[in-house]
Amino acid sequence: MLPDLMPRPAAITPDAYAKRRAALMAELPANAAVLIPGASLATRSRDSEYPFRQNSDFYYLTGIVEPDALLVLLPGRAEGQSVVFCQNRDPLWEAWTGRRLGAVGMEAEHEVDDAYENAERDARLSALLAGREQLFVPFDDPEALALAEQVYAETEAGRRRGMPPVSGFHDVNPLIHAMRLIKSDDEITLMRHAAEISARAHCRAMRASKAGLSEYHLQAEIEHEFVWQGGSGPAYSTIVGGGDNGCVLHYVENCSPLGEGDLVLIDAGAEFDLYAGDITRTFPVSGTFSEAQREVYETVLAAQEGAVAAIKPGATLNQIHAGVVRDLTAGLVKLGLLDGEVDERMADNSYRRFYLHSTSHWLGLDVHDVGAYRLDADTPVPLEVGMVLTVEPGLYIPDAEDIPEPYRGMGIRIEDDVVVTATGHDVLTAGVPKRVAEIEMLMANK
Ligand code: GLY
Ligand code: MN
Ligand code: MN
Secondary structure, X not given: OOOOOOOOOOOOXXXXXXXXXXXXXXXXXXXXXXXXXXXXXXXXXXXXEOOOOOOHHHHHHHOOOOOOOEEEEOOOOOXXXXXXXXXXXXXXXXXXXXXXXHHHHHHHHHOOOEEEEHHHHHHHHHHHOOOOOEEEEOOOOHHHXXXXXXXXXXXXXXXXXXXXXXXXXXXXXXXXXXXXXXXXXXXXXXXXXXXXXXXXXXXXXXXXXXXXXXXXXXXXXXXXHHHHOOOOEEOOOOXXXXXXXXXXXXXXXXXXXXXXXXXXXXXXXXXXXXXXXXXXXXXXXXXXXXXXXXXXXXXXXXXXXXXXXXOOOOOEXXXXXXXXXXXXXXXXXXXXXXXXXXXHHHHOOHHHHOOOOOOOOEOOOOOOOOOOOEXXXXXXXXXXXXXXXXXXXXEEEOOOOOXXXXXXXXXXXXXXXXXXXXXXXXXXXXXXXXXXXXXXXXXXXX
């Protein structure tokens, strides 16, 4: 038996994907069709490709992970509403690049109504789309837009034979993204798993940390755990910033030595079944916070815990961020890093020298997940049961002359993943400590 393996949660069933497609189709006007291309392989260098990552919207509606597929939704079609075009079976290609389902396998494994090989795509599309006047495609996808143009040209030609051409083009993204914003129970199960793998990885990095290692050693500990537990790897580029590298928000070089008295900031999350974890912890390289480090850390922690506590249905990300800004600004004044009154320092934005990002983003199949943040220019989206968000305040104190010496070059962020529940919230990433005493104890006991 291999050590310490977490049980894998069940995958989402083909039936659940079919229900999502039905829910999307229920939103469409009469005579509509939807075209959503999946992702293709991307070249890394010459003959090498990046590992395949499916387009999140396509995956959300199909569960299919093969490249170069196309989903066509045809509400009301008697022979079946969900059609997929896919790669053909090809023993020679499959010997090089792996198994393909082919059209027969797609219908059997993914329970779509009809599947055809890509070679048949152009010939079949115009027949499938005959009489469909409203075409929904993702407007941010050049391949989908090119396909929409092609469909228009073909249906326009059909006008001479008495067929109505496509007359309306619509962006399908807002419809799918509104669905993705509210996670189902089976999605939350997968997200909890991604979060728990991520939490274990952070604990592992805390245990391994010591002066003399470099940032990439902790990256290796983190990413080992992601893959060991069956994740596909990091959901985004792992950030390990020792010392003032922690002040660089998107620091991914991870190449510096870890210094004895420094803090190290790790922002890393596993991807599991395409769902992202997203955790940040900041801890002392050698296991014990200095007095100045503890003061700043406790300031960020209090703001973070206050923000998590405020999460419940009806609250908004704006309110949560405003509370964080107040707490951090009050902390900065108390630490002597800002002068004067808290309200004034909030009003003149001087806190932004130390806290320049927002507190939360949606989390799901994408680490910065889709879904609107505002209903209109003045109205933030109220939180609802099933939404998943991050809470990630930080303080980034520059290594500058006017900063008191003990605080210089300190970057501290604390980030958890939180699901909104009927009674408030549930922290998915509670498996990795964030209180000072808990971190010090974990690091002391290795
Ligand atoms: N890791 C990206 C973020 O925290 O937003
Ligand atoms: Mn985040
Ligand atoms: Mn993060």
